Amino acid sequence: MRYWLFKSEPDVWSWDQQVARGAAGEEWTGVRNYQARNNMRAMALGDRGFFYHSNIGKAVVGIVEVSALVRPDSTAPDDPRWECVHIRALMPLPRPVPLDLCKADPRLGDMALVTNSRLSVQPVSAAEWAVVCELGGLGAP
DNA sequence: GCCAACGTTGGC
DNA sequence: GCCAACGTTGGC
DSSP states (O other), X not given: OOEEEEEEOTTTSOHHHHHHTGGGOEEOOOOXXXXXXXXXXXXXXXXXXXXXXXXXXXXXXXXXXXXXXXXXXXXXXXXXXXXXXXXXXXXXEEEEEEHHHHHHOGGGTTOHHHHOTTOSEEEEOHHHHXXXXXXXXXXXX
């Protein structure tokens, strides 16, 4: 299983809205960046991802799961370049992990969230995944 | 609201 | 294929 991070501005699409979709999940529309799209092409069913609130909040707030493989983005019907996966909410982080906490943690120095702030769909390493989960109050010993 | 960083577009 | 101009993202 691989790990990812999905960014959303909460006034456009928030964690609460994602949760409200339940197990049905939701199409992750709107990505118009090749790197981000390519990351979605690399996703497998059941891959996990962080749900990150950009702009407002600036924190990792929850965990999602890839619930449908990449397919054409329904919001770009005339442009076959753009594709997206579906994701569903699994659980919130007991404590949201703010961006500045990620920046301050030396173990996350290479995380794309820290080094490439403009990429909206990012890969997360297994080590980074474990650190953010720990900071968020999940799976601590 | 500003602006730096970055990606994309299009003229040459 | 280069690169200047432009647009967008997202932190501050």
